[in-house]
Amino acid sequence: MSAHHQTRGNTDSPEKMLSMLLDGAVEVLDIAPDLHDTAIDRYGEVGTWLAENGSPGWEIHSQGSFLLGTVVRPNTETGEYDIDLVCKLPLQRESTTKEELKQRVGDQLVAYRRWKQRQGHTDGPESLESRRRCWTLGYPGFHLDVLPAIPDEDHPPTGILLTDKKLHKWQHSNPLGYADWFRARSELSRALLEKRLVASVAKVPEHHIRSTLQRLVQILKWHCMLFFADDTDNRPPSILLTTLAGRAYRGEDDLFTAVRNVLAAMPRFIERRGNQWWVPNPAHEEENFTDKWNEYPERRQAFLSWSNEINAIMDNLALSESKGLDVVYSQLVKSFEAGPVMRSFESYGTRMKAQPGQRLGATGLLSTTASGPLRKPNTFYGPHPGARS
Missing domain, CATH: 3.30.460.10 (Beta Polymerase, domain 2)
Known part of the structure; x- marks a missing residue:
């Protein structure tokens, strides 16, 4: 049954559902x-x-x-x-x-x-x-x-x-200067400021709160890490993804919407200066985060291949929502990784079951037989850091 048509008085919007599932999956990979x-x-x-x-x-x-x-x-x-x-x-x-x-x-x-x-x-x-x-x-x-x-x-x-x-x-x-820039970009989100206000009252450490931009960057890094698992030489550096995401972010509070908007806008922040590709460091304008593209053109092509792939994934997720949670699950597993995705769906299922009048589809929220070419599970998720499968 589609989450969009599930019977309860306070049904999640498609964007909110996908945001919660992405957030829950990448949270598994965050440092505990x-x-x-x-x-x-x-x-x-x-x-x-x-x-x-x-x-x-x-x-x-x-x-x-x-x-x-x-x-x-x-x-x-x-x-x-x-x-x-x-x-x-x-x-x-x-x-x-x-x-x-x-x-x-x-x-x-x-x-x-x-x-x-x-x-x-x-x-x-x-x-x-x-x-x-x-x-x-x-x-x-x-x-x-x-x-x-x-x-x-x-x-x-x-x-x-x-x-x-x-x-x-x-x-x-200039890591401290860069962190100041990134923090300012994160605080474009009104939801982040509200969370920090609540946290200050509840005495929750601020570093345990993740902004939409922080989660967005984690999703991009996660997918990029998997996409280039067998080609680490051509994997875009994290600082490049973080900078492009930070420049493209416009304060969206909804994670799924933010990911799609940022991915669409990122190419506009890749400059052409003469015959050189440029993405300047916001804290050190003379530093170019795409300097290797000029020396190794295949690295730019690798970035574009990754960008096209993750854009297509987000488009497919937006379309698959109307087909039910099992289809969304299958799409996420094919594109990301089974362990974190399964944990996220389990958490989401627990939340849904707690809602009055909630009914699940015939196959259940979390069908472990959901179709899709599962990748071989990696060892970077597990009950404790460094755990091996």
Whole structure:
């Protein structure tokens, strides 16, 4: 039976139903509140150690999806969350090299890990390794990537310069400035402001509230991760999807409507400057998030293929709503992933059954035999982080 024709006095609109199902599915992939709080504690302790044992003026702060609230559990064997931190030293570019900067931060992290082990603490990092741009501390369910940085004196007050052992030049960035921009775009939603007002009274931590824009970005990242599971070299970077979504977002409160509108508008924010494709960083206009398109044209074609695919999915979902929840379920499973989708439908079914006078279709809300070419289930959903099927 179609949700649109179900008999109850307060029937969800098609858009609201699809929004709730998408939101419920991607929520499964969001970092759990307890793991989020654990990561905050670990990051806080690491930051305190660096600040107290490094030279005066060392600062540490989060960046990337953890700071933006758009984390999606990666489609990897372990399903570990990746949390990026910046360790900024108050040095001038002329006074250090990238190699020296990275080693200084690494030395302190080695000392921190040894101190945790000597103290007999069981909550310290299980591993520490050097990577291309950062030092990685491994914990159960997540890892912290610590990126050494110095101030970018040409872009005060929040611009930074990062190390990269594969590149000769310092890399520009401005994660705090970008987060301010993204937060302002999120707050175009009236519903978000109302949720935060209620949360402040109920004392719910703000980081446990997701805006429409945050959820929208998580959906785009999730589908992109699955679409490019076997072609990670051509997968568009998350920062590109986040930036295009943030620019295209116009404050819609309904998630499904917002996804469709944003996807339709995103191409307008891809610029052509001479013979170069450009999507500027809102917090650092000289940085181009599509610079690789100019070097590898196949990456632009890959982005367009993904964009066409997810647009078609949303169009099909809009059409399938009138055919009943089993058809919607089948469409979502074919396009996304069985585990998170099933959990979302179970939650939605529980909510529907609680409504007076609610009747379900003959096959039931959640038919586990729903047709559709199911993909092989991944391991990034499960009862606990890092769980394996």
